[in-house]
Amino acid sequence: MYQYALALLLSITSQFISLEDYNKIEIGSTSEFVHGLLGPSERVNWEKGDEICLLWEEDDQTVAVTFKKDRVIDKWEVGLY
Numbered sequence: 001m002y003q004y005a006l007a008l009l010l011s012i013t014s015q016f017i018s019l020e021d022y023n024k025i026e027i028g029s030t031s032e033f034v035h036g037l038l039g040p041s042e043r044v045n046w047e048k049g050d051e052i053c054l055l056w057e058e059d060d061q062t063v064a065v066t067f068k069k070d071r072v073i074d075k076w077e078v079g080l081y
Contacts, residue, residue: 016061017063017077019081021038022038022080024037025037025038027073027075028072029071029072031071041055041056041065051068054066061079061080062079064076064077
């Protein structure tokens with residue numbers, strides 16, 4: 001599944017990120033679930049070992065989700081409403 005997250009980086013789409021969708025993401029959610037809600041991520045913020053932080057950015061909105069072994073371990077957002 002880790003490769004699944006990286007493969008989705010290759011296709012970039014623009015979409016509005018809703019606070020409702022962001023709030024559905026819980027610690028332990030899979031990358032497949034997150035990508036289903038937010039679409040493909042726009043870029044890798046950082047990568048260290050088996051952890052990766054992906055960013056979704058749209059206008060003044062930013063969502064960052066950190067995965068370890070295909071599971072969410074942290075998330076944050078700026079500008080969602």
